[in-house]
Amino acid sequence: xxARLSVRQVKAARALLCWNQSxxxxxxxxxxxxxxxxxxxGGILGGRPTTAHAIRAALEEAGIIFLFEDxxxxxxxxxxxxYPNEITRRHRGRRVTHSDNAEIT
Numbered sequence: 001x002x003a004r005l006s007v008r009q010v011k012a013a014r015a016l017l018c019w020n021q022s023x024x025x026x027x028x029x030x031x032x033x034x035x036x037x038x039x040x041x042g043g044i045l046g047g048r049p050t051t052a053h054a055i056r057a058a059l060e061e062a063g064i065i066f067l068f069e070d071x072x073x074x075x076x077x078x079x080x081x082x083y084p085n086e087i088t089r090r091h092r093g094r095r096v097t098h099s100d101n102a103e104i105t
Contacts, residue, residue, distance in 0.1 A: 003068045005045045005056055007038070013064040013076045028058035 014024055021039065025032040030051055038047050038055075045052050056066070063082040067075040 002053075002056075003066070005052065005066060006074055007042055007045055009066055009074060009076050010045055010055060010059070011039060013059045013066075016064065016076060016078055017059070017062050019062075024055065024058065027062065028054040030054060 010024075014020070017023075019027070021035045022032045025035045028051075034047070034051065035055075038045060038051070045055065060066070063079045065077050065079055067077065
């Protein structure tokens with residue numbers, strides 16, 4: 001059984017990726033209001049299981065590693081070799097990285 005994410009882990013993961021709620025929503029294929037609603041609650045990430053799975057999959061694909069409850073507590077981190085200036089962002093409907101020659105707005 002897959003461990004369940006907390007809302008704090010999702011928010012921390014977005015912060016590491018420099019993603020806002022809309023960017024997370026686009027990456028995982030759910031609406032921005034859904035992400036906002038889910039993040040307003042505390043505790044374990046609620047919503048439909050398919051929505052929580054989509055959020056987790058999008059964050060992991062972007063380079064997030066989730067750390068689950070143990071003696072050190074829960075948390076998140078970036079995979080080795082991923083740096084903020086290389087994080088994949090959305091731009092005009094296509095994926096680009098900060099290292100591309102494309103203008104990032």
